Amino acid sequence: MSEKKVSDRQRIEELLGIFSGIAASPKSQLDMYTGLGKKAVGVFPYYAPEELVHAAGFIPLGIWGASGTVREAGRYFPAFYCTIARMGLELALTGVLDRLSAVVMPTLCDTLRPLSQNFKAARPDIPMLFLAQPQNRKTYYGKDYYVSELMRVKGELEALAGKKITDEALYESVQVYNESRAERRRFVQLAAAHASLVSTQARSAALKSAYFTEKREHQTLLKELNDLLAAQPAENPRDYTRVVTSGILADGGNLLKIFDEQSIRVAADDVAHESRSFRVDVPESLAAEAPMYALAEAFAQQTDDSLLWEADLSHRQQHLIDLVLDSGARGVVFLMMQFCDPEELDYPSLKAALDTMDIPSIQIGYDQQMTDFGQAETQLMTFKEIIG
Numbered sequence: 034m035s036e037k038k039v040s041d042r043q044r045i046e047e048l049l050g051i052f053s054g055i056a057a058s059p060k061s062q063l064d065m066y067t068g069l070g071k072k073a074v075g076v077f078p079y080y081a082p083e084e085l086v087h088a089a090g091f092i093p094l095g096i097w098g099a100s101g102t103v104r105e106a107g108r109y110f111p112a113f114y115c116t117i118a119r120m121g122l123e124l125a126l127t128g129v130l131d132r133l134s135a136v137v138m139p140t141l142c143d144t145l146r147p148l149s150q151n152f153k154a155a156r157p158d159i160p161m162l163f164l165a166q167p168q169n170r171k172t173y174y175g176k177d178y179y180v181s182e183l184m185r186v187k188g189e190l191e192a193l194a195g196k197k198i199t200d201e202a203l204y205e206s207v208q209v210y211n212e213s214r215a216e217r218r219r220f221v222q223l224a225a226a227h228a229s230l231v232s233t234q235a236r237s238a239a240l241k242s243a244y245f246t247e248k249r250e251h252q253t254l255l256k257e258l259n260d261l262l263a264a265q266p267a268e269n270p271r272d273y274t275r276v277v278t279s280g281i282l283a284d285g286g287n288l289l290k291i292f293d294e295q296s297i298r299v300a301a302d303d304v305a306h307e308s309r310s311f312r313v314d315v316p317e318s319l320a321a322e323a324p325m326y327a328l329a330e331a332f333a334q335q336t337d338d339s340l341l342w343e344a345d346l347s348h349r350q351q352h353l354i355d356l357v358l359d360s361g362a363r364g365v366v367f368l369m370m371q372f373c374d375p376e377e378l379d380y381p382s383l384k385a386a387l388d389t390m391d392i393p394s395i396q397i398g399y400d401q402q403m404t405d406f407g408q409a410e411t412q413l414m415t416f417k418e419i420i421g
């Protein structure tokens with residue numbers, strides 16, 4: 034191997050190491066940004082208008098819970114409740130979010146709505162910017178309603194920032210976010226094509242780190258990684274067992290370690306924390322004229338997600354089938370979050386649609402408090418044997 038190729042591979046490992054470090058320690062990122070005199074705003078799932086936070090001059094930091102044990106939040110939520118809510122509140126109650134200037138709290142599911150109110154009661158000192166998104170998002174009145182909600186959040190961010198969010202600043206943030214989304218979509222393809230260089234854990238970390246890094250900074254690093262990966266020789270897709278993952282989160286280190294130990298790679302994903310969050314761009318021509326309407330339009334165009342209402346599920350079924358066929362995956366691994374009604378409701382129809390196409394699938398229970406993945410390991414080993 035030439036010296037250049039060796040140094041390119043070293044740099045790929047270095048960049049993946051940087052992303053893993055960031056993903057493993059979001060608090061260090063918060064410390065770093067606040068140490069530099071910057072202010073950060075926490076952003077809860079799903080589809081929060083991060084561009085507004087960015088345009089106000091804040092560093093948006095994603096809050097999708099964390100791994101570990103819930104103690105304090107047990108005073109607000111029962112033990113069986115969804116861990117995104119429990120962990121998010123735990124972070125607030127244990128001081129991890131203390132240095133945030135505010136949090137933005139979208140409320141797309143029945144779990145996030147009570148979380149918003151419990152958060153307000155538990156930490157009245159951290160401003161909570163409530164955001165109600167319309168399920169009727171494609172209609173003109175749905176878009177008008179959403180713009181009115183966004184305007185309210187914009188006003189609250191302006192009050193916190195002590196300055197106006199101009200249309201020009203918002204347009205620039207839209208461009209930054211669109212570029213970041215495009216780079217992450219490119220990475221998903223390249224990671225699948227270079228499975229020997231990008232493990233399942235490394236893939237997850239590269240995507241997860243975007244939640245804790247200013248998007249231009251992250252995009253610059255990811256672009257360098259993507260360019261290096263694109264220059265590497267093609268790999269045989271049959272060297273690894275390739276699957277599509279589907280669910281809310283797929284970032285558990287212990288869980289993904291099993292994927293790597295079994296030589297299982299993610300060919301494509303239908304995960305809320307991953308591709309669902311960056312597959313739709315904000316239309317830039319509209320953003321140049323009316324950026325708030327452009328944000329509402331982008332939300333209107335979101336689809337194929339258990340969190341979003343559709344008249345029927347056939348489009349989402351076909352989307353999942355297409356992900357498998359287009360990526361050459363051999364099956365689908367559903368990572369089912371405990372207590373997640375939206376995902377549980379869609380699952381039977383998705384499974385039935387895959388069955389009619391003879392696409393194997395498996396469902397593995399998952400949440401952020403899990404420590405023992407023995408059952409998941411057995412399931413994945415069996416699944417691998419079935420799909421070959």
Ligand code: SF4
Pocket residue numbers: 115116117118142143144145281340370372373374375376
């Ligand atoms: S969609 Fe599911 S995982 Fe996400 S917050 Fe709601 S219940 Fe929890």
